[in-house]
Amino acid sequence: MTRKFKVFHQLQIAYSAVFRAADHRCRAEIGLSTSQLGVLFVLSRKDGRPISEISQALSMGKSSITGLVDRMCEKGLVRRSPSPLDGRVTHIYLEPLGHAALNKGKQLTSRFNDAVLAPFSAQEQDIIERFLFHLADDAEGIIAANNNMEGENADG
Numbered sequence: 640m641t642r643k644f645k646v647f648h649q650l651q652i653a654y655s656a657v658f659r660a661a662d663h664r665c666r667a668e669i670g671l672s673t674s675q676l677g678v679l680f681v682l683s684r685k686d687g688r689p690i691s692e693i694s695q696a697l698s699m700g701k702s703s704i705t706g707l708v709d710r711m712c713e714k715g716l717v718r719r720s721p722s723p724l725d726g727r728v729t730h731i732y733l734e735p736l737g738h739a740a741l742n743k744g745k746q747l748t749s750r751f752n753d754a755v756l757a758p759f760s761a762q763e764q765d766i767i768e769r770f771l772f773h774l775a776d777d778a779e780g781i782i783a784a785n786n787n788m789e790g791e792n793a794d795g
Contacts, residue, residue, distance in 0.1 A: 650774075661751055669743045674699070675707055675716070676748070679733065679741040682717065687730040689722070716740055 662673045669676070674697070681696045682688060688696075694704040708731055711717045716737035722728035733741070756764050774781070 657755070664751075665744070665747060668747055669740055670714075671716075671740060671744065672707075674703075675711055676740075676744040678704070678707055678711060678731075679716065679737055679744060682731060682733045682737070683741055687720070687732050689728050689730055693731060711737070 658673060665671055665673050665676055671679075677697045678693055681693050690701055690704050690708060693708075694701045697704065708717060708719070712719060714736065715734055717731050718734055719729045720732060722730055756767070759767065
């Protein structure tokens with residue numbers, strides 16, 4: 640008999656707990672939320688992105704990103720610049736303070752990653768990585784493929 644593990648429910652609980660703790664630690668150590676740090680990470684891969692690209696990369700709404708960027712501009716972490724090609728588009732660029740915060744954030748998230756994976760062997764870590772990429776890459780298909788099982792596992 641197979642064990643019924645409520646993975647969907649447990650993912651939600653784990654996500655909330657880990658990101659609540661990470662957000663608290665980020666605010667305490669570098670004065671930024673994890674969402675603001677996410678904006679810095681996105682810009683570090685390609686500076687000068689429009690808000691629409693940042694919101695897509697972080698799976699957040701444009702209005703949420705706009706508010707984050709407003710607060711980040713006030714702190715001197717990023718700056719807005721109108722697109723030379725389309726006046727309706729504003730690009731977001733890292734400022735020197737943003738680069739400094741990004742470096743601190745990289746160190747902090749590296750510690751988070753090490754702590755999350757510490758109890759697991761290298762082989763288990765490979766499985767965790769494969770599982771997480773599977774979820775991220777195939778989320779729509781996973782959920783759609785299981786639509787025909789409605790009601791069977793309604794409790795998560």
